[in-house]
Amino acid sequence: MIVTCSKCQTRLQLDEAKIPAIPFNVRCPKCSHANNVQPLAGNSASPLNNTKSATDTITEDASPLARARLEHAASAPVFRAEASDKNSTAKQESVINAEDVVRLLSALLQRGAATAGAGEGESSFFGRSWEQRRALVCVAPAHKETVARALSESRYEVFVAADTAQAIKRMREDQMSVLVLDPEFDQIEQGAAFINREIAQLRPVERRRLFIVQLSPTARTDDAHAAFVNHVNLMVNTKDAAEMSSVLERAVRDFGELYRDFNKALAASST
Known part of the structure; x- marks a missing residue:
């Protein structure tokens, strides 16, 4: 669960498994402001049933435009060395002598x-x-x-x-x-x-x-x-x-x- 401090706008990440079923206060570690937090509906259920993946959490907290971008994001691509670097390496290797x-x-x-x-x-x-x-x-x-x-x-x-x-x-x-x-x-x-x-x-x-x-x-x-x-x-x-x-x-x-x-x-x- 992500909570935004109403005073300094710092985003705080809370462990959903430890969130009580009643409203509670969270003190911002940056500005010490006490923020009142309302628990999510159905938070009293088993934490195992409410476990969400990181991408799910990001998607819920994002704006509609960012949510669409995250849902259709591609996986991390493979790293490819540039051809110029390969040519440079080949030139260096060619000067190695027999010794x-x-x-x-x-x-x-x-x-x-x-x-x-x-x-x-x-x-x-x-x-x-x-x-x-x-x-x-x-x-x-x-x-x-x-x-x-x-x-x-x-x-x-x-x-x-x-x-x-x-x-x-x-x-x-x-x-x-x-x-x-x-x-x-x-x-x-x-x-x-x-x-x-x-x-x-x-x-x-x-x-x-x-x-x-x-x-x-x-x-x-x-x-x-x-x-x-x-x-x-x-x-x-x-x-x-x-x-x-x-x-x-x-x-x-x-x-x-x-x-x-x-x-x-x-x-x-x-x-």
């Missing part, structure tokens, strides 16, 4: 030996090793290109959402492996809040298959405590967005190792 090739092959062999055991953990998180890894990018426009390109270079199928409706529709259509979320995403529609609400409605098995990364201008990259406080799997500072692929791969492997035995036990119990 560079040998050095690169040696580094790859060493990396493969060091991560041989970790690969099982990663595949247990993403499912089958041959399945396409999907990533949904829900960040402010200033970071979209950087984050999408970093994920694309790590062989993810990247979807970039322009607004909240696109993000939620894509989450419902496809099982995402990674979600990159910025608190400043679609602030007009409170995008981060509605996406977090959509995540909270996932079944436990679906939530364990979704690795959530949060961008932050203040938090330290790979800060485990900040990730725990914000209910995400990984924190990435916006300054490190271009190099987030290496941090993400390591964090995903660790996450897969953590749940590997648990997922095996669930698979065994279901057979």
Whole structure:
């Protein structure tokens, strides 16, 4: 339920499951004004029967024009690198000499030996090793290109959402492996809040298959405590967005190792 402060016009989101059946007051955290709230009709019924999706809530609160736009919004599109960038990369690769090739092959062999055991953990998180890894990018426009390109270079199928409706529709259509979320995403529609609400409605098995990364201008990259406080799997500072692929791969492997035995036990119990 969305309540607008009558004094400062701040929009407050209330948990419908905790709303009483009688009128009550809500104090605005911004201006401390007490707002009288009338409960919705039938609010005393079971919260499970009144649960609404994020897109439903957005649609109800929007104007008729915005409601029509949200109902017919497309899903988040796939990110495509520009052809000029590909040509630039090809030119850079053409100048690599034989010594560079040998050095690169040696580094790859060493990396493969060091991560041989970790690969099982990663595949247990993403499912089958041959399945396409999907990533949904829900960040402010200033970071979209950087984050999408970093994920694309790590062989993810990247979807970039322009607004909240696109993000939620894509989450419902496809099982995402990674979600990159910025608190400043679609602030007009409170995008981060509605996406977090959509995540909270996932079944436990679906939530364990979704690795959530949060961008932050203040938090330290790979800060485990900040990730725990914000209910995400990984924190990435916006300054490190271009190099987030290496941090993400390591964090995903660790996450897969953590749940590997648990997922095996669930698979065994279901057979």
